[in-house]
Amino acid sequence: VRTWAIVVAAGGGARFGAAKQFAPLGDATVVDRAVGVAQDACDGVIVVLPSDASWDAPAGVVCTIGGATRSDSVRAGLALVPVDAEVVVVHDAARPLASAQLFERVVAAVAEGADGAVPALPLADTVKRVDRDRVVETVPREGLVGAQTPQAFRADVLRAAHEVGGVDTDDAALVEANGGIVRIVEGERRNLKLTLADDLALAQALLAGARQA
């Protein structure tokens, strides 16, 4: 199936403290790694950047500028996906350690009939809801998973979900809200999202440990 990827690299890094996607990680940057895997796994790649980014895009990658929210940024990327693309994969640049096999798993699930497919893992931590520093609820554990990216969708389904508009934490939530059937495939523990400043050290440790092993 003809597959395009949108790599979202437009975030400002409020919790991370800087534009984490441009931080060095091993012999490349975070976004270089995320884009490299997307190129390995997809027919074309669109990268959505902040307006002030100065990033040397690899050959063949299409770049555009993001919007005010993550969903706006995905829409900016989606506008550049060729009309003959059958599957669109949305991936966060802040997840530099996803494997090409993970891209292939979510694309395969869509090719087999799902509207969308997301990688997910059982949550090892107990999920609680807090108000400032006080716990107000322990969320019932039954069936809870943590969803990652890359997330794959039928191109027409993703376009329809984004035409409704809306802002949500991930694209799958928009597709779910629009009535689409989203399947989960097995995620990867290494596929962490760089969120806090410490996470870069964690990713570096993972890379270093993987090289040593």
Next chain:
Amino acid sequence: VRTWAIVVAAGGGARFGAAKQFAPLGDATVVDRAVGVAQDACDGVIVVLPSDASWDAPAGVVCTIGGATRSDSVRAGLALVPVDAEVVVVHDAARPLASAQLFERVVAAVAEGADGAVPALPLADTVKRVDRDRVVETVPREGLVGAQTPQAFRADVLRAAHEVGGVDTDDAALVEANGGIVRIVEGERRNLKLTLADDLALAQALLAGARQA
């Protein structure tokens, strides 16, 4: 404050595929590391083991046998906590990379007046509820955190919560259900819970990367 730790090492490892707490990790085992940190941070340590365990306990550690559920195992440990203990810290043996500072943070929060204190971090992944391989709900993100162990409690509050009985995913949930005020302190991303077989390799990479850095 006089502080005792209960290290819960009684699980069978249904998802992990073996008794993960006895797996080697660097130059020790998973449970050795978890117990070592607890000894550094607390006045006394009780380790709750499976009935068939053959583990060489370090000097000064009190061992007992666990029950059918995690909560039963905590109750078995709690029965051996001396009556003069003011704070009890419950820690999962499957979290070998928690720091002594993290123990100190949760104990300090209880010393400052909370009924309980748990380490927590914002969830990087989107939380979804699934039925088999289909997404049925994206849980609203507002205020969601992932709670870890060590979890510290006023000894009398933890005893009261466990006297009511009940089985839950963590001790804080029992204390919350019993009306206790549970605070969160900042958790540690490295403090992962070994849940899936791959997690041991992740912990090893973290250790190896940390040594290299």
